[in-house]
Amino acid sequence: MAFHDARHLIILCLTFLLISFTAGEDSAVMTKLSTSLSPTTWTGTDFCKWDGITCDKSNRVTSINLPSKSLTGTLPSDINQLSQLKTLAVQRNSIAGDLPTLANLTFLEQVILDGNNFTSIPPDFFSGLNNLQSFSVSDNRDLSPWILPETLNQNSNLQSFQASNANIMGSIPDIFESLHNLQNLRLSYNNLTGTLPRSLTGSQIQNLWLNNQNQGLSGTLDVISSMSQLNQVWLQANSFTGSIPDLSNCTNLFDLQLRDNQLTGVVPQSLMYLPKLANITVQNNKLQGPLPVFNSDVIAELGTNTNSFCLPTPGPCDPQVTALLAVAGAIGYPMSLAQSWQGNDACQKWNFISCDSSGKNVTSVSFGKQKFSGTISPAFANLTSLRSLLLNDNNLVGSVPEILTSLPNLQLLDVSNNDLSGPIPVFPERVKFVHTGNALLGQNVSSGPPGSSNTGGSSSGRAKGGSGSSGMVVGIVIGVLVFVVIILFVCYKCYVKEKSQKPGKAQDPENGKVVKASVMGGSGLQSPSSGDHTEMSVFEGGNVTISIQVLREVTDSFSEENVLGRGGFGVVYKGILHNGTKIAVKRMDSSVMGTKGLKEFQAEIAVLTKVRHRHLVALLGYCINGNERLLVYEYMPQGTLSQHLFEWREYKTSPLSWKQRVSIALDVGRGVEYLHSLAQQSFIHRDLKPSNILLGDDTRAKVADFGLVKNAPDGKYSVETRVAGTFGYLAPEYAATGRVTTKVDVYAFGVVLMELITGRRALDETMPDDKSHLVTWFRRTLISKESVIKAIDQTLDTDEEETLESIFKVAELAGHCTAREPYQRPDMGHAVNVLAPLVEQWKPSRPDEDDGYDNDHHLNLPQLLQRLQADEGTSRMFDDSFGQTQSSIPSKPSELADTFGTTDCR
């Protein structure tokens, strides 16, 4: 029967297969190999005679050597059964498909697979390859992304590992301690990220190619200084940071490629004397200091235009520049400094630096709150004109160099809130030396000056050589006094709270209009003993109501003529008091007055009464009248920024100049920075946009509309909330998740900057789709200066080189602020630091604008209050102490600095 015949045939075949299998253990795999690769010249069953195949005495395959044979096909999956295989070399063919595992081929020494079309590497590929010496899989672009396995550390005989252009991702594993035979590591053109692993320390690698990673390797190059066997090092086109390390132990180094990174700092002298150096590239970094000089037979590309060398020709830098570079070096040459500190004149718009009126001598260095880590360089002592040195709120370690006491003009040194240690130097009396918040500073009593270890705070004016015991007595007395003041203050606050919760006057049935009018007590606050810290408490629980009659009267019964504008929550009216003082009254219609409106209203009051700043519109009072709610603000005579930016034709004003725009940007930045970090509590505005930016007479700007401000919770600065705000200004993560951080405001600020540059609205439906969303469109222009220039508002005069440069800087900042990921955006402090010098450049000498609270607009509050009280005919509305709110809140060191006439950078 046919069925039986077939069965016999199958059995016959199987028997044959079994025989051939035992005849040569490798023959099955080799048969598969011969069918899976083509074209081959392989004929006959004796695979040991095939071209490119070598066997040992027992006919086991030891080598498959088929380079450049134009082979296509795949490698069979069970190739790892060729257990005696020592060499697998199939480079430069077109073999495709998944690579089979080679696991457990304990004799395998050489695996050369480069220049093929393999599509994947199995994860256990390398396991058990105890004798593997050389591996190469470079130029297999179709490999699906893979990572270098940690288990490579078991391949301890590896001498060469090459996988350039092989679609590797992830980081370089920290395995080099085990790979002590490795000489050749080539991983160029992949997508490796992360840092150079520490285990490269002391490695014998001679040839290190890690260049051109997609996203870029990062971190410093420090580890290569210990790799003394290096001779060729290609690290170009990555994101390495920090400075070029001392490579003087790498005496065999002949080829060093460092271009296209983020390297900073001064090129070490030793590099110029490396005995074998033949070619070096360092262009496109942010290298600083003097231009390095190499032997004439060295091919060197230094990038005088693409680095930040102080001079385009060799030679030492200006002494102040040299000192500042040493200062930067002590904190690891941060990128922020390398970017801004260009050229050979530290008084040319260098960030954090300000100079005297001659524009020659550095008078202040303001590094407060920059997250700098490292030490305080003694080179500060070479800046002999230095008056103010702010290093507060960083992560500085080490000691305060004694030599700083010799600075002849120093007035303020703030090192508070770092991790400094060592003795506390004794400064001359003129120096205000703030060093709180350094737990270890002055702990070593034996080396510190007597009595200095426990005085803590500012030691300004401390008598020289004051005896230890008297210092201690003073300390105790101060301590007790502070304690008493705190207790009094706490009691007072409780008192005020309780009082403000009870309305001063309840429903007035006869009138039916005045519903609530309370008086804020607190004359005690005026007592001269209250320092500037307690001053802030004035606003807490502050509660200033104004009667509807007064508001009626001053707004001409809310007449149409007095309408200043209309917003989402109602109409804003102008009011003129009898003495001529103007106020703005925001009247929320009862129609929109849901609970939502009420909430917003109360939020606005709660916040505005607490927050006072010269760049935030002041809330003077409020009124609840039945269903109506009214807020009284200081009047901003020039209206909103959006009127000046987008509607200047309608308003028949001239368009803002660039000068005015940067100054507005800086004002807004300062206002928001204050909200974020300087106010006692941190706040997030959530609805920053040009219609919420109001202008005073000389177009000084203030941020308005805190209706949506959300009190940032302490510590976590992020709250999930319902999304509020305005389309076009919403940060992507906020729109998507409702997650609110201060970075939401930074994003909106970036959008406002773009509007200032382009004169275009954040959302412009009249534009074609690809241009209607300003952020998307503008960020695309950032690829080149030319395209930025095209985007600039036509009304701006960009003839001056300086204007253009300034615009570029703001454009870059706008891009930075609108980065997709919140963590990539800077904080407002940074934005202020970038903008401040741009505004500065137009001011010949710095006016002390920071000392005046309100020099653009003089709202004389006591007068206003008197007026209101007279109008009202009673004197129950205000308390004189409210007038105190006029003063700003200078309790931060940075503000102290301002009073010393130093830079605004903080």
Ligand SMILES: Nc1ncnc2c1ncn2[C@@H]1O[C@H](COP(=O)(O)OP(=O)(O)OP(=O)(O)O)[C@@H](O)[C@H]1O
């Ligand atoms: N203090 C002020 N001084 C002068 N004009 C003001 C003042 N406050 C508001 N305005 C004017 O009133 C208009 C409406 O302001 P309002 O804050 O109510 O709305 P908005 O901010 O434009 O919108 P929304 O309330 O939806 O955020 C403003 O555009 C501005 O022209």
Ligand SMILES: *[C@@H]1O[C@H](CO)[C@@H](O)[C@H](O)[C@H]1NC(C)=O
């Ligand atoms: C790799 O395969 C692709 C198609 O998948 C082909 O286009 C390409 O030419 C091949 N490359 C080589 C080097 O054979």
Ligand SMILES: *[C@@H]1O[C@H](CO)[C@@H](O)[C@H](O)[C@H]1NC(C)=O
């Ligand atoms: C390699 O050997 C180990 C241990 O002998 C075994 O567990 C593993 O399955 C082997 N791998 C392969 C792919 O044969």
Ligand SMILES: *[C@@H]1O[C@H](CO)[C@@H](O)[C@H](O)[C@H]1NC(C)=O
């Ligand atoms: C590089 O890797 C990252 C993840 O580390 C990935 O987001 C990115 O898309 C990769 N880039 C390319 C070009 O493959």
Ligand SMILES: *[C@@H]1O[C@H](CO)[C@@H](O)[C@H](O)[C@H]1NC(C)=O
């Ligand atoms: C160079 O090598 C010597 C000896 O091993 C060592 O002491 C020195 O610190 C090394 N220098 C650098 C810059 O690593």
Ligand SMILES: *[C@@H]1O[C@H](CO)[C@@H](O)[C@H](O)[C@H]1NC(C)=O
């Ligand atoms: C540097 O010089 C060496 C020898 O002169 C040469 O082999 C190498 O390719 C050069 N490197 C570069 C990036 O030009």
Ligand SMILES: *[C@@H]1O[C@H](CO)[C@@H](O)[C@H](O)[C@H]1NC(C)=O
């Ligand atoms: C600037 O410093 C130099 C050197 O310290 C000094 O001679 C000069 O008087 C200073 N100039 C001013 C304006 O202070």
